[in-house]
Amino acid sequence: MKRLNHFLLALLTAFLCIALSPVLAKPPVVYSAMQNLLEQEKWGKQGNAENKELVNAQSPSPYSLLTLKSQASQAESLVEQGKTLYETGQFTEAVKVLQQAAAAFTASRDELKEAMTLSNLCLAYQQLGLWAEAEKAIAQSLKLLHPRENTDTSGHQSQILAQALDMQGQLQLAQGQAEAALTTWQKAADIYQQIGDRSKLTRNRINSAQALQALGLYLQANKVLNEVQQTLTSLPDSLLVATGLRSLGNIRRVVGDLNVSRLVLGKSLEVAKRVQSPKAIAEAQLSLGNTARAQQDIEAALKYYQQAATVSVSSITRIQAHLNLLNLLLEKKEDKDTLALSSQIQSEISSLPPSRTSVYTRIKFAQTLTKLKENTSIDTPSWLNIAQQLSTAIEQAQSLQDRRAESYGMGSLGELYEKTSQFSDAQELTEKALFIAQSINASDIAYQWEWQLGRILKKKGDIKGAIASYNVAYKTLQSLRGDLVAINPDVQFSFRENVEPVYRELVELLLRSDVRVGAVSGTETERSSGSIASFGDASNVADARSLLASPLGKGLANTLLLPQESINQNNLKLARDVIESLQLAELDNFFRSACLNPRQELDPVVDKQDQQAAVIYPIILADRLDIILKLPNQNLHHYKTVIAQADIENTIAELRKNLLNVTATVRVKQQSQQIYDWLIRPAQAELTKNGIKTLVFVLDGELRNIPMAVLYDKQQEKYLVEKYAIALTPGLQLLDPKPLRQVQLNALTAGVSEKRPVEGREFPELQNVPRELKEIKSEVSKSEELLNQQFTQTNLQNKLQTVPFSVVHLATHGEFSSDAENTFILTWDKLIKVKEFDNLLRVSDKNRSNNIQLLVLSACQTAEGDKRAALGLAGIAMRAGVRSTLATLWSIDDRSTTDVMSEFYRQLKAGVNKAEALQRAQLAVFANEKAPYFWAPYVLVGNWL
Numbered sequence: 017m018k019r020l021n022h023f024l025l026a027l028l029t030a031f032l033c034i035a036l037s038p039v040l041a042k043p044p045v046v047y048s049a050m051q052n053l054l055e056q057e058k059w060g061k062q063g064n065a066e067n068k069e070l071v072n073a074q075s076p077s078p079y080s081l082l083t084l085k086s087q088a089s090q091a092e093s094l095v096e097q098g099k100t101l102y103e104t105g106q107f108t109e110a111v112k113v114l115q116q117a118a119a120a121f122t123a124s125r126d127e128l129k130e131a132m133t134l135s136n137l138c139l140a141y142q143q144l145g146l147w148a149e150a151e152k153a154i155a156q157s158l159k160l161l162h163p164r165e166n167t168d169t170s171g172h173q174s175q176i177l178a179q180a181l182d183m184q185g186q187l188q189l190a191q192g193q194a195e196a197a198l199t200t201w202q203k204a205a206d207i208y209q210q211i212g213d214r215s216k217l218t219r220n221r222i223n224s225a226q227a228l229q230a231l232g233l234y235l236q237a238n239k240v241l242n243e244v245q246q247t248l249t250s251l252p253d254s255l256l257v258a259t260g261l262r263s264l265g266n267i268r269r270v271v272g273d274l275n276v277s278r279l280v281l282g283k284s285l286e287v288a289k290r291v292q293s294p295k296a297i298a299e300a301q302l303s304l305g306n307t308a309r310a311q312q313d314i315e316a317a318l319k320y321y322q323q324a325a326t327v328s329v330s331s332i333t334r335i336q337a338h339l340n341l342l343n344l345l346l347e348k349k350e351d352k353d354t355l356a357l358s359s360q361i362q363s364e365i366s367s368l369p370p371s372r373t374s375v376y377t378r379i380k381f382a383q384t385l386t387k388l389k390e391n392t393s394i395d396t397p398s399w400l401n402i403a404q405q406l407s408t409a410i411e412q413a414q415s416l417q418d419r420r421a422e423s424y425g426m427g428s429l430g431e432l433y434e435k436t437s438q439f440s441d442a443q444e445l446t447e448k449a450l451f452i453a454q455s456i457n458a459s460d461i462a463y464q465w466e467w468q469l470g471r472i473l474k475k476k477g478d479i480k481g482a483i484a485s486y487n488v489a490y491k492t493l494q495s496l497r498g499d500l501v502a503i504n505p506d507v508q509f510s511f512r513e514n515v516e517p518v519y520r521e522l523v524e525l526l527l528r529s530d531v532r533v534g535a536v537s538g539t540e541t542e543r544s545s546g547s548i549a550s551f552g553d554a555s556n557v558a559d560a561r562s563l564l565a566s567p568l569g570k571g572l573a574n575t576l577l578l579p580q581e582s583i584n585q586n587n588l589k590l591a592r593d594v595i596e597s598l599q600l601a602e603l604d605n606f607f608r609s610a611c612l613n614p615r616q617e618l619d620p621v622v623d624k625q626d627q628q629a630a631v632i633y634p635i636i637l638a639d640r641l642d643i644i645l646k647l648p649n650q651n652l653h654h655y656k657t658v659i660a661q662a663d664i665e666n667t668i669a670e671l672r673k674n675l676l677n678v679t680a681t682v683r684v685k686q687q688s689q690q691i692y693d694w695l696i697r698p699a700q701a702e703l704t705k706n707g708i709k710t711l712v713f714v715l716d717g718e719l720r721n722i723p724m725a726v727l728y729d730k731q732q733e734k735y736l737v738e739k740y741a742i743a744l745t746p747g748l749q750l751l752d753p754k755p756l757r758q759v760q761l762n763a764l765t766a767g768v769s770e771k772r773p774v775e776g777r778e779f780p781e782l783q784n785v786p787r788e789l790k791e792i793k794s795e796v797s798k799s800e801e802l803l804n805q806q807f808t809q810t811n812l813q814n815k816l817q818t819v820p821f822s823v824v825h826l827a828t829h830g831e832f833s834s835d836a837e838n839t840f841i842l843t844w845d846k847l848i849k850v851k852e853f854d855n856l857l858r859v860s861d862k863n864r865s866n867n868i869q870l871l872v873l874s875a876c877q878t879a880e881g882d883k884r885a886a887l888g889l890a891g892i893a894m895r896a897g898v899r900s901t902l903a904t905l906w907s908i909d910d911r912s913t914t915d916v917m918s919e920f921y922r923q924l925k926a927g928v929n930k931a932e933a934l935q936r937a938q939l940a941v942f943a944n945e946k947a948p949y950f951w952a953p954y955v956l957v958g959n960w961l
Contacts, residue, residue, distance in 0.1 A: 091120030095133055098140070107143040114140060128176055131160040135180045142190055144369055147416060154184045171211040178207035182220060189227055190372055191416050197227045215256065218247045222260045225267070237267050258287040258296040262303055269307045272608030274837055277307045298328035302337050309344070311837075318344055332373050335364050339377065342384055351392050358388060362397070365405075370412040375421040378409035379428050386432065403432055420461070423452040427465045434472055443472050463492035467518045479525060486522040490594060493518060497604065511605045519598040523635055526591040527583060527642050527654065588652040592644050595633055596747040599714065599890075603746060606836055606891045607851070623649050626961060629710040630703060631748060634695055636661055636717045645699050647706050655698040665883075667691065668718045675726065676906060678949045685728045691719075692727040692736065710741040710931050710960060714748070720886035721878055723905055725938060726952045735948075737938050741931035743960035746890045760822070761925060764815055765789045766802035767827030767875075768842055775847050781909075782875055785827045788914040792825055795921035807844050813856050822869045824857065824898070825917075829907065830876035832888030838879065839888035850892055857896045870930070871896055873903040874917055893957035900930050900958040912941050912950040931960035 094117035101110035114137040121130035134157035141150035161177045181204035188197040201224045208217035221244045228237035241264040248260040265281035268274075281304045288296035305320030321344070324337035338361050345354045365381055368374040382405040385397055406429040413421035430445030446469045453462035470485035493515065627648040635642040638661050645653040671687040674680040696703075696711075703711075713724050724744070725737035736742065769785035771778070786803065793799045800819065802811055807828070816824070829842040840847040848856065857868060871893070878885035886905070893901035902920070904913075919940045923933035934956050941951040 091117045107140050110140045127160045131157040135183045174207050178204040194227045218244050219256050253287050253290045258284050274311050294329050298324045298333050375409045375413045378405050382406045419456045423449045439476050459492050463489045483525050489518050519594050523591045523594050524637050526587040599746040630708045631712045633714045634716050657694050678947050688726050688728040689730045712743045718883050723952045726948045741935040743931045743956045760797040762821050763796045763799040763823035764821040765825045766807045779829045788827050791918040825872040827874045831879050832885050833879040834884035834887045854895045868898040871898045871901045875907045877907040902956050904953040906953045929961045
């Protein structure tokens, strides 16, 4: 340890203020598992005032002249005095008084009361960060109780023993020993069950849920808290109830039930106010702020954080509220307020005694100060000051023997050195942090340091080593998949900063290749636009040169990447696997659970099931657009265009805006032609040579928000839908590759045509819905209809549970969003959220659940302003358990919708596969209406066969 401390000191001494490049990946967000300290029912509540440094307490005065009776009476009085001092936050004085009380009970030979007093003394020591003294006190208490464990017939001693075990568990959790705490609390729970103490058993279960949270087992913690929720609501108001509801609300936030979280936390706040506990009030307000922030309700979050900081009499809660407030002020770029608040926190945090909570708080403060330096013009604090915060956190974690917290601190300090380009020191610290994380099997933090090590090696020019580190981080994330969304309460709300970059940066490294760069003549304007890459053979190079020389190529490119050595197939396959895994991780994050199971190998889908289909993976990276192409029975192909991500996204955004304008067809062609040249043109010759009829896209990022059917080939003057059938999938590994079974089309059709005010929103009339449902009925073998008042959740559920429908067709308003809470389908009287919808379609008779071959959502749309809204469409399509989903990216109340749907079913009935059926239906409308607004929004997701 001395050697490590010398190493840290040397690093701090050498720390230089080095100018930074643009902001890199967001630092891992550290969450304190002890954010909400547990109330102990024994004393009613824990103290809330600021901790004070304990001076050397004098030994209690001897009581040799007192009788045993007077000693016991005085001791009980001292216990009451100690309780008052503790509750008012005077922990040092409380310790002195309780030491005297314990000595008095020893003298009077009252071992039970002595044991109880020592347990309470353990709590007071904890508040002062005196862990060795706390351990000694609780050990003495348990030693007094255990020899008499089986001699008590009243149950009183058993109750005291259980309470002592509860306090020992709390001490263990505060020191980072969550597994030991769980074991200890289980012993206490067994006793509470034996003596029938329902209230204390409930508190015990809440404690266990806190330990599960500390271990990152949020789903298990949620299960425990759900079990105690009914008990909590039946108990009278108390700190126990306020704490339990707050814990439940926090867990609900973690698993993504944000509305429920806010409701439960509101109840916790109400109870806390009724029992007049400033501590419980402040902690409920802090939790409400966190949930409001997760809901993007920034003003409410600011209010709750400010209230928590004002009300709190606990320094740690006040600092946590100020820290969260500081982060919000940073986001709002209110530099003056940010600087003042950071200075206040700096002063407050220096007086915190060592604890797991204070360690994580220091780390989070250091990370926030780093963002302050990176994102504002403020020149303070210095990098040395930030490093000292982390060094103090590391030393405290070491003194607590909290290896998990030590790893967090060490890795965060390594990241700080990475940011200041001191890569050798950064690598050494990161490797130490990684070693600690691996030694305690903390995979959820190990992946962060594996990723960090990969970044550092890349910056040092060790690309081979960087790929190896990134690959380990990727595999760790894969192994964590079932718990990834619940590893850290902040991860799901910063998926794009904490998880997604691991996948994308690995792909970027894997798709590097050595190429010659040859200049192409052109004007300076042409040279500023980007580049187009060849497919790897001479004919494609010639095609690319021809394109660049043509009027169409004006402004497209100035540099042609000539093939020197194709990318290793192993690298291409791994890159394709990583992108598929990213798609799956995004959906897991969308649902806050690992709800989708990969079903199969990737290649057999096109190699065996459809040899006239090609799969296209566009991958948007910071400085280029890479494409991986899978053709039947061939190795993977790769091509790319060097172009800034912002330029790609701007083109997509403009195209999306113009697609919604009926009169903007010319502009649509111009913009969609650009995207066609990026995605399709370099591979066009190969697609033609291999007789490809269907293109299956695994789309990335904002490309999901536009229909591929509208991409325009200027040379042939054709939209993509005129050349190919088109389908989308979040990944081949999620597909059931079998073709649509040859069954009669038996459809359940439902819709809402009238204007509806539902849940505070106004949904306009869809006057063509009755006609649409009528047309479908004429095309399918059998159908049942639920229209307007008949289309309720109950009626829909009853129909699905009694009849084995192969098609479910819903002509109603709906919205796809990147937030599962805001992804819904409208029924007559309510909005069915995506998770409820999933449960509806997965009918109770599991043997029939696969009968739904096709789900059609014909009047839905992606949420306006949500760049990742189509994630909700993929979520519905995959989670619903149906084989294929046909939906619209924007809603059209026009007879063209009826025409598309009618023709689609007519083609299905004729035996055409789903992708080709949709292509023919769109072309039927296109023949009479050229504006893409009318025929382009329909997308088929999932199995296209």
